[in-house]
Amino acid sequence: MQSLRHSDSDVVELSVSAWFYRNRTIAGFDNPARSLYVSVRELVENSLDACEGAGVLPEVRVSLQHVKMDSSEAEGMPRGPQVFRLRIQDNGSGIRREDAPRLLGRMLTGTKFTLKQSRGTFGLGGSLALLYGQITTQKPIEITSGRCGEETKHKIVMRLDIENNEPILIHEEQRPKNPEEHGTTIEYYLQGDWFRSKRRITEYFLQTSMIVPYASMLFNNPDGESLQLPRVIEMLPQQPKEAKPHPRGIDVEMLKRMIKESRRSTLKSFLKGSFQRVGESTAEKFLASAGLDPAAAPKALSNENLVHMMKKLETYSGFLAPSSKSLSPAGLDVLEAGIKRLKPEFVVVRQRLPSVYEGHPFIVESGVSYGGELAPGIRLYRFANRIPLLYDERTDVSSQVIRELNLKNYGLHQNDPLAFFVHICSTKIPYKTVGKEFIGDIDVIRREIDLGLKDCLRRLGEGVRRKRRVHQLKRRESKLIGYYEFIAETLSTATDQEVSLVNLLGN
Amino acid sequence: MMGDSYNSTTTPEVISLIDDVLGTLADTINSGEFPEIGYYGSSKKNVEWSENGYEPVNAVPSFVDGRKVESAKTIAGLVYGLTCFKEHLEQKMSMSLRDFYYMHKVKRVQEVLEINGQNETNRLINLCERILKIQGTSVPREEFGVVSSPKGTFYGDVTLSDLSGKQLNCSGAGEYGWFISSRPFDVKIHDINIDAAIFVEKEAMARNLIELKLPETLKIGVGSLFGQPGRNMRAWIRRLADNDVPILVLVDMSPWSLRIFSTIKSNSIELSNIRGLATPSTKLLGLTTTDFWRKNGMLTAIEHSLEDMSKSDLKCAQQNRKIPAISEDPILRKENEALIKKRKKGELEAFKAFGLPLTSLRNLYIEYIKRKSRGFDVKLI
Numbered sequence: 001m002q003s004l005r006h007s008d009s010d011v012v013e014l015s016v017s018a019w020f021y022r023n024r025t026i027a028g029f030d031n032p033a034r035s036l037y038v039s040v041r042e043l044v045e046n047s048l049d050a051c052e053g054a055g056v057l058p059e060v061r062v063s064l065q066h067v068k069m070d071s072s073e074a075e076g077m078p079r080g081p082q083v084f085r086l087r088i089q090d091n092g093s094g095i096r097r098e099d100a101p102r103l104l105g106r107m108l109t110g111t112k113f114t115l116k117q118s119r120g121t122f123g124l125g126g127s128l129a130l131l132y133g134q135i136t137t138q139k140p141i142e143i144t145s146g147r148c149g150e151e152t153k154h155k156i157v158m159r160l161d162i163e164n165n166e167p168i169l170i171h172e173e174q175r176p177k178n179p180e181e182h183g184t185t186i187e188y189y190l191q192g193d194w195f196r197s198k199r200r201i202t203e204y205f206l207q208t209s210m211i212v213p214y215a216s217m218l219f220n221n222p223d224g225e226s227l228q229l230p231r232v233i234e235m236l237p238q239q240p241k242e243a244k245p246h247p248r249g250i251d252v253e254m255l256k257r258m259i260k261e262s263r264r265s266t267l268k269s270f271l272k273g274s275f276q277r278v279g280e281s282t283a284e285k286f287l288a289s290a291g292l293d294p295a296a297a298p299k300a301l302s303n304e305n306l307v308h309m310m311k312k313l314e315t316y317s318g319f320l321a322p323s324s325k326s327l328s329p330a331g332l333d334v335l336e337a338g339i340k341r342l343k344p345e346f347v348v349v350r351q352r353l354p355s356v357y358e359g360h361p362f363i364v365e366s367g368v369s370y371g372g373e374l375a376p377g378i379r380l381y382r383f384a385n386r387i388p389l390l391y392d393e394r395t396d397v398s399s400q401v402i403r404e405l406n407l408k409n410y411g412l413h414q415n416d417p418l419a420f421f422v423h424i425c426s427t428k429i430p431y432k433t434v435g436k437e438f439i440g441d442i443d444v445i446r447r448e449i450d451l452g453l454k455d456c457l458r459r460l461g462e463g464v465r466r467k468r469r470v471h472q473l474k475r476r477e478s479k480l481i482g483y484y485e486f487i488a489e490t491l492s493t494a495t496d497q498e499v500s501l502v503n504l505l506g507n
Numbered sequence: 508m509m510g511d512s513y514n515s516t517t518t519p520e521v522i523s524l525i526d527d528v529l530g531t532l533a534d535t536i537n538s539g540e541f542p543e544i545g546y547y548g549s550s551k552k553n554v555e556w557s558e559n560g561y562e563p564v565n566a567v568p569s570f571v572d573g574r575k576v577e578s579a580k581t582i583a584g585l586v587y588g589l590t591c592f593k594e595h596l597e598q599k600m601s602m603s604l605r606d607f608y609y610m611h612k613v614k615r616v617q618e619v620l621e622i623n624g625q626n627e628t629n630r631l632i633n634l635c636e637r638i639l640k641i642q643g644t645s646v647p648r649e650e651f652g653v654v655s656s657p658k659g660t661f662y663g664d665v666t667l668s669d670l671s672g673k674q675l676n677c678s679g680a681g682e683y684g685w686f687i688s689s690r691p692f693d694v695k696i697h698d699i700n701i702d703a704a705i706f707v708e709k710e711a712m713a714r715n716l717i718e719l720k721l722p723e724t725l726k727i728g729v730g731s732l733f734g735q736p737g738r739n740m741r742a743w744i745r746r747l748a749d750n751d752v753p754i755l756v757l758v759d760m761s762p763w764s765l766r767i768f769s770t771i772k773s774n775s776i777e778l779s780n781i782r783g784l785a786t787p788s789t790k791l792l793g794l795t796t797t798d799f800w801r802k803n804g805m806l807t808a809i810e811h812s813l814e815d816m817s818k819s820d821l822k823c824a825q826q827n828r829k830i831p832a833i834s835e836d837p838i839l840r841k842e843n844e845a846l847i848k849k850r851k852k853g854e855l856e857a858f859k860a861f862g863l864p865l866t867s868l869r870n871l872y873i874e875y876i877k878r879k880s881r882g883f884d885v886k887l888i
């Protein structure tokens with residue numbers, strides 16, 4: 001399936017790369033502005049993942065520079081797409097020389113195909129960004145990577161072979177480096193429209209710095225401006241652990257594959273060994289209720305039997321909830337530090353207990369901030385698996401929850417300076433579209449968001465109310481004094497006698 | 508029996524009353540106590556209706572408690588208002604409600620009191636009327652120099668001197684007669700040469716009666732209310748009644764006009780603390796439902812001219828059922844119920860629907876007034 005063969009004159013088999021090349025719009029590469037934004041985003045996220053995976057506080061430097069291809073290009077508003085050089089440097093663990101071309105130059109290879117929370121879902125965002133660059137500029141890609149403890153770093157210049165989903169090495173060299181130094185730098189060229197994506201990309205960095213406040217980020221943009229986002233907290237969230245699938249979170253295809261990969265000889269031991277939260281007694285009870293023989297060989301099951309078993313897996317109520325160890329919520333301290341980047345007066349953050357939808361565990365973290373430098377009116381910041389969601393806000397489940405909140409109950413008003421934060425982490429985020437920009441309205445998720453935000457609002461409401469009370473009391477007092485000063489003055493003139501407030505108000 | 512009439516107070520009396528209030532407030536503050544002022548508000552609980560009109564019963568007192576911010580503002584407004592009144596009285600000047608509102612736009616006052624519209628200052632005047640009392644009776648705003656825009660005219664053989672000090676006869680003062688003083692309490696009546704006074708809701712009808720020389724023919728006075736009568740008109744009517752002039756009122760046949768009539772007869776709940784505004788002996792001359800709908804009614808021939816009552820007319824009639832001065836008055840209640848039942852209203856202009864030549868119309872007016880007033884034992888020549 002990785003090569004293009006003519007098995008018949010009409011039937012064409014596409015490689016994965018070729019298929020994505022033809023259908024790149026579904027991953028967001030549909031116009032130069034959006035492509036530029038998605039490219040930056042995918043590579044930054046890869047870098048953050050690499051650093052967190054290595055357990056180091058991320059340092060990500062991004063530089064996007066306009067490359068003048070033609071001296072006749074005029075200043076001012078660009079007519080069409082332009083060429084940019086994108087350079088992303090991180091301090092992750094680095095890539096081994098032998099893995100590098102494969103990891104970056106081939107689609108659907110990567111470290112993200114296990115069951116734990118991670119930023120990407122396809123594992124091809126980074127590669128697709130590189131592919132997009134090559135398609136639009138026909139220039140090679142340069143990767144420099146070094147690992148901790150090694151004396152040298154290696155630099156690879158390569159190209160992607162779209163038809164065969166294989167990397168083509170062009171040039172390779174070794175350079176000496178400090179053994180302490182580690183990380184990867186990727187540099188390549190791509191077409192884009194900075195003029196129309198500047199706002200998005202800048203907003204992306206700002207919001208990312210809120211959900212990843214432990215990262216230090218630097219973004220040099222084509223306008224010569226530099227956006228510096230130093231880290232505000234020296235603390236990494238707990239890393240997620242890889243987990244086996246939960247019986248409620250699979251489908252028939254996956255079941256087939258698991259059986260194929262399993263070496264267990266009986267159904268019972270297969271269930272025990274391949275799924276999380278399934279032990280001896282759960283396996284027995286389930287098989288009894290499904291009418292399946294515990295001693296049957298899994299590989300001998302017919303297709304009908306597999307479908308039957310899947311149906312039973314979906315409906316059986318005796319499974320324990322999936323483990324949340326595969327999740328990595330930001331944590332209250334990190335979340336609060338991130339929100340404080342907005343310099344509000346009050347911040348309240350809450351973390352809900354793990355919950356489950358369709359066999360996928362998830363945790364909702366919520367935050368509400370008030371006052372300070374926040375602008376009047378309600379703002380919503382949405383994050384999923386530590387990625388900011390920037391578009392389609394109105395259709396997102398969190399927006400719907402906020403629309404239905406009755407702020408009056410918490411002593412707040414629509415025009416108050418309020419910002420809401422919702423972070424959902426899950427092994428599978430239920431995005432509504434491939435663009436990964438908004439989350440669908442799933443009852444249990446909506447409920448968790450609702451409860452989380454309400455909890456924050458209750459706490460915040462108390463604080464705001466107390467503050468207002470003190471403020472109001474002061475205002476009333478000064479008003480009262482004002483009125484009596486006026487009364488005393490008017491009475492003095494009208495009655496020709498001294499009227500003093502000393503006895504009444506003191507001083 | 509008539510309700511209390513109002514005995515006009517003298518300006519020095521009012522000034523000394525204001526001085527008393529200001530002095531007490533100054534002493535209270537100097538002694539270190541927050542001032543507290545009690546008064547009776549204009550709620551239904553503080554008012555009772557009887558044959559003599561609305562009477563204050565002063566059941567539920569209200570308090571302005573100087574410890575509270577809002578009340579302190581009221582007291583500040585009150586103190587300022589009283590000093591304004593005093594100054595105007597001393598200079599023998601009057602002011603309108605609008606004038607009083609603008610006095611709160613003096614910069615140093617505006618900064619402290621932050622008055623938000625004339626309603627606020629109007630309420631202050633109302634409060635002053637409730638607080639300033641002489642022998643248990645509220646001092647009307649006219650006495651401390653605040654004059655609501657006067658409204659209404661009166662034509663007839665009555666000789667008086669008003670605040671101008673000039674003596675005049677109400678039939679010799681212009682096409683509508685005398686423009687009623689803003690302070691009828693202070694008008695001196697020298698001579699009354701009429702057998703009754705008819706007050707007409709609409710000025711067109713009143714003018715017709717004057718043009719047709721009815722006041723001279725019947726020896727009556729004709730007043731024009733110009734719609735809902737102002738305080739000055741109501742006080743003038745009361746002055747005439749106190750001088751034994753029978754009072755007759757000619758209004759439309761509609762729920763709104765029943766209200767107009769009831770305020771002349773009984774005063775209003777809002778102003779029940781001001782004495783001398785009700786004239787309990789007032790009679791409803793017309794137009795009445797019996798004129799159109801009783802067999803021998805004088806206007807049965809033009810019943811077809813009646814118009815349908817609008818939604819707001821009907822709503823008004825429904826609400827009339829809750830106004831004591833209408834619902835507890837046997838005649839007015841009957842009128843109101845008849846209107847609700849028939850859903851029709853009649854207007855004074857209906858007389859023109861007879862299509863009569865002017866001499867016949869004049870005779871019809873005379874006949875109507877004579878016959879209807881005979882029903883109240885008021886005999887006209």
